[in-house]
Amino acid sequence: MSTLIRGGTLVTGTGGVIEAGALVLADGRIDAVLDRWDPTLGFDGEVIDATGLLVMPGLINCHTHGVTPGPLFPSAAPALPDEEWLGHLDRHLLAGTTTVLSLCGFATMDHVREADRRHPVHVRGATTHLPSALAAAQRADGGGLSGREAQLSVEKMLDDGAVAVGELGGGQTLGGGGQDLVYLPAAIGRRTGVRISQTEARRLKEAVLGRFLDAATVDVDELTAAADDAGLAGRLTPGELAALVADTVMPSIAPALEGIREGVRAAARLGVPAVVHSASATARVLRELMEDPATAGATVIAGHANHPSHASREALELARLGREHGWLAEVSVFDLLHRRHTVQTREHWDALLAEPDLVQVLGTDYGHGGRHDELIAAVQDITARGHRTLGEAVAMATSAVARAIPGLAPQRGELRAGFAADVVLADARDFREVRDVFVDGERVVHDGALTAGARR
Ligand SMILES: [Zn+2]
Known part of the structure; x- marks a missing residue:
């Protein structure tokens, strides 16, 4: 099965751009990358008019x-x-x-x-x-x-x-966002019965551990203020709270x-x-x-x-x-x-x-x-x-x-003869509008939707 994609702007993947170029796909590979297609020549296979589209590697x-x-x-x-x-x-x-x-x-x-x-x-x-x-x-x-x-x-x-x-x-x-959102509020809730927010948890954490989680000393004034604002006043001493935060975040x-x-x-x-x-x-x-x-x-x-x-x-x-x-x-x-x-x-x-x-x-x-x-x-x-x-x-x-990452996509990522036919056709004015996608020469997205046989 051969496919000719002609008339589009080819973006080669290595920095090059070919206006109104042509791409020939055959047997899952890119067969040819051409500056232009001579319309008087016939083509034995599917022909796609890519005028107004970018044609780029997957x-x-x-x-x-x-x-x-x-x-x-x-x-x-x-x-x-x-x-x-x-x-x-x-x-x-x-x-x-x-x-x-x-x-x-x-x-x-x-x-x-x-x-x-x-x-x-x-x-x-x-x-x-x-x-x-x-x-x-x-x-x-x-x-x-x-x-x-x-x-x-x-x-x-x-x-x-x-x-x-x-x-x-x-x-x-x-000790990033996942800690602030889930684990630290859970630990404080178990100990005090008070449910604190992600923002409150982050503030407590940074008062105890610093923004880089490597503070040598606890900022006791900030910790006390943060605990008050989070509704924890009188529940734990600053020392107990600091230990709870550190024991939750640090292990x-x-x-x-x-x-x-x-x-x-x-x-x-x-x-x-x-x-x-x-x-x-x-x-x-x-x-x-x-x-x-x-x-x-x-x-x-x-x-x-x-x-x-x-x-x-x-x-x-x-x-x-x-x-x-x-x-x-x-x-x-x-x-x-x-x-x-x-x-x-x-x-x-x-x-x-x-x-x-x-x-x-x-x-x-x-x-x-x-x-x-x-x-x-x-x-x-x-x-x-x-x-x-x-x-x-x-x-x-x-x-x-x-x-x-040499093992990730050998012979992919370029419009180049011999490379795998992973090819994207997208609107040239706004190429977030992806029209067609080929994987190993097979069309798996057509007019912005998955084709029937796309998933195996
Ligand atoms: Zn990451």
């Missing part, structure tokens, strides 16, 4: 969660029901993403292969099967663990097809930070990329690892370098320091462009992207309940704001990702 998303039937997040929370992770993959595909890297590192490769088999999106896996990362997950949550994880290792997972180490660290294990933090060290060193030793959780809680250990001789030569990707727990100036400084040490930076769109449920500011995003060559790759991360803004919306935004040209912005979600 996008490659290097930071996703909730796309397999395995344990969720670095905290190994219970797996999502099938319809939920399949639904996440549907949304990735409908927005032009044809390859995802699952950064729920406690899934097994059987979980990853099941997702890959049941959905047209190419699902690839990463691993955090490390003793300290496992201990952190068990202390923070661990509800999705089967008990067999301790027998697995990064080495075994790589042998079985994992392509990266990660995500190393996460908000749930590192998973030390192993989670140690897990980051173990993971980056393993990645250096084994020659695979590591994806680390960049946030205020990890800034210190990331700086330490940049200087660590045992990590020299490793490919380390700072995941969501634009994490909102950093002050934007801190995010910029950490990313610049990473660049000096040869690290790569990924920015996650979260839901900061449109939905704005978990991240309300675009300050960090713009600060990092405004600096040339500071950010190499784009991802989505998870957003609220998996409702992140689409990767293609990130590409559109970066182009519209003038941070990058169209060709460069598409490269950040295609060839640059394939290059950063």
Whole structure:
């Protein structure tokens, strides 16, 4: 089966743009990339008129969660029901993403292969099967663990097809938003009977532990004021409250930070990329690892370098320091462009992207309940704001990702003869309007909807 896509603006994935070019797909591969199609020539196969459309490689998303039937997040929370992770993959595909890297590192490769088999999106896996990362997950949550994880290792997972180490660290294990929302209010409620909010929990936490969770001393005045405002006056002494907060938040933090060290060193030793959780809680250990001789030569990707727990100036400084040490930076769109449920500011995003060559790759991360803004919306935004040209912005979600993580999408991410025919057709004026998507030459999205045979 051959397909000719002609008349569209080809965005090659490596920075190039060909106006009114043509693409020939055959046997699941890109057969030819042409500057133009001679209309007097016949074509034996389907012909698609792409006038007014962009034609680009299927996008490659290097930071996703909730796309397999395995344990969720670095905290190994219970797996999502099938319809939920399949639904996440549907949304990735409908927005032009044809390859995802699952950064729920406690899934097994059987979980990853099941997702890959049941959905047209190419699902690839990463691993955090490390003793300290496992201990952190068990202390923070661990509800999705089967008990067999301790027998697995990064080495075994790589042998079985994992392509990266990660995500190393996460908000749930590192005293981030997951602590403020769920675990800390629960602990205080059990002890006092008072139900506190996420905001109140964060304030108490920061009074006891500081914004970087490494304070040498408790800010007793602030803790007393925060406790009063949260309705806890007279329930606990400042000393009791400080101990309760520390005992709830801290147990998973030390192993989670140690897990980051173990993971980056393993990645250096084994020659695979590591994806680390960049946030205020990890800034210190990331700086330490940049200087660590045992990590020299490793490919380390700072995941969501634009994490909102950093002050934007801190995010910029950490990313610049990473660049000096040869690290790569990924920015996650979260839901900061449109939905704005978990991240309300675009300050960090713009600060990092405004600096040339500071950010190499784009991802989505998870957003609220998996409702992140689409990767293609990130590409559109970066182009519209003038941070990058169209060709460069598409490269950040295609060839640059394939290059950063060599096992993720070999022979994908470019419109190039011989490469896999993963191709997206989108409205040239607003390419969030994805019309058609081909995976391995097969049309799986048509006129913005999944085709009948898309899911297997
Ligand atoms: Zn993260």
